[in-house]
Amino acid sequence: MNLIRELVLTKEVCSTLKGFDGKLRKEEANSKKLSKDLKAMSHVKAQLESDKRFLQVRLDSVVAKETDLKAIPKIGEERALVAEIAVATVNCNFEAMVVEKDKLLVEAKEEVERVKADCANAEARALSEY
Known part of the structure; x- marks a missing residue:
């Protein structure tokens, strides 16, 4: 009789462990997805910063041309x-683009922080459940 109880308990423990293992695998998959999202956001952030530098160089070029034109008699x-x-139009458009890029950059940073927090929470849940 004791052997049957032990077998039943062992089966229940194995079933519970399988459930935890399934949850852990699911959390690991979510963590990998969040890591990929984080890498993608980092790439977007780098691209936005590159675009901002490019636009600044273009603006500097236009300002230099304006200075040259002012020198004409x-x-x-x-x-x-x-x-x-x-x-003035380029400056206005550039400033609007910079503001938009800065907004996107802030949103990207917030998204990166959110993804990091989600990863940490998923990892903590997985560790506490396992």
Whole structure:
């Protein structure tokens, strides 16, 4: 009779362990997915920073051209005025793009932090359940 009880208890323990193993595998898969998401967000962040640097170089180039146009004597006044308008427009557009890129960068950083927290929570859950 004791042997039967031990077998039943052993079967229950094995079943429970299999359940924990399944949960652990699921959490490991989620953790891997979150790690991939984190890498993708890091790549997006790097691309946004690269785009921001590129736009700054373009803006510097336009400003340099504006300076050159301002150096043109009287006949170039109209061109300089057009250049100023163009530069003002570019500056406005650039500032809007920088603000948007900064917003995206902040969102990307927040998403990275959220993914890190999710990974840590998943790992903690997996360890506590196992």
